Amino acid sequence: MIRDNLTTIRQQIFDAAERSGRDPLKVQLLAVSKRFDVQKIQEAFDQGQLLFGENYIQEAEKKIYELPSSISWHFIGHLQSNKAKLAAQLFQVIETVDRLKIAKALNKHAQEIGKTLDILVQINIGQEKQKAGVDPQDAELLLKELGNMENLRIRGLMAMPPFSNDPEQTRPHFKALRKMSDQFTDKGYFAHNAPTILSMGMSNDFRVAIEEGSTLVRIGTSIFGKRT
Numbered sequence: 126m127i128r129d130n131l132t133t134i135r136q137q138i139f140d141a142a143e144r145s146g147r148d149p150l151k152v153q154l155l156a157v158s159k160r161f162d163v164q165k166i167q168e169a170f171d172q173g174q175l176l177f178g179e180n181y182i183q184e185a186e187k188k189i190y191e192l193p194s195s196i197s198w199h200f201i202g203h204l205q206s207n208k209a210k211l212a213a214q215l216f217q218v219i220e221t222v223d224r225l226k227i228a229k230a231l232n233k234h235a236q237e238i239g240k241t242l243d244i245l246v247q248i249n250i251g252q253e254k255q256k257a258g259v260d261p262q263d264a265e266l267l268l269k270e271l272g273n274m275e276n277l278r279i280r281g282l283m284a285m286p287p288f289s290n291d292p293e294q295t296r297p298h299f300k301a302l303r304k305m306s307d308q309f310t311d312k313g314y315f316a317h318n319a320p321t322i323l324s325m326g327m328s329n330d331f332r333v334a335i336e337e338g339s340t341l342v343r344i345g346t347s348i349f350g351k352r353t
């Protein structure tokens with residue numbers, strides 16, 4: 126099942142990129158494996174899937190040690206300062222940096238282990254009270270502050286727009302995010318020695334996200350099935 130799902134999604138990513146005149150190779154697939162066990166992750170890995178996303182540090186820790194070291198792990202959950210040390214050790218990319226305090230903690234722990242940690246700034250694009258992410262109007266200030274942190278490499282932006290069953294409702298948020306990403310790229314806030322990442326799009330809206338410029342789609346349900 127995972128094998129067929131991956132085949133289908135890869136084809137859909139390819140098609141969405143092609144029809145919007147984009148290079149399909151510039152859209153990466155992050156398999157979101159929260160609440161799925163190592164067997165399922167291994168199954169996806171055996172089909173050539175190398176990028177996985179996890180939301181909970183403790184859950185991820187157990188899995189990461191059991192799985193091949195060639196996997197690249199992205200943290201996509203809400204990060205607390207007391208978990209920053211483990212997060213810096215375990216993950217290649219932290220997608221959810223949304224405040225100075227957490228950035229400082231990650232930078233410090235990355236420095237201690239001699240690592241340069243890739244990070245994305247999470248934007249609360251729908252300005253929803255209950256959601257994580259920096260408000261769009263505060264994002265530039267945060268990026269300026271991150272610029273001095275030597276062990277963080279700022280790769281781009283991530284967001285989770287307000288949920289809707291109709292992906293067309295989400296399109297304007299993707300557009301806005303793309304615009305922010307382009308502006309920040311022009312101003313030089315992102316690392317120059319690596320491609321910029323724009324992490325947007327999930328199972329129900331990734332095609333629209335790709336049409337609007339996503340370079341990384343985060344997909345769980347459509348690969349692994351419903352989470353219980």
Ligand SMILES: *Cc1c(COP(=O)(O)O)cnc(C)c1O
Nearest residue numbers: 157201327328343344345346347
């Ligand atoms: C769970 C999760 C996803 C995957 O969602 P699906 O609808 O299962 O594809 C993507 N991004 C984040 C931040 C998540 O927490």
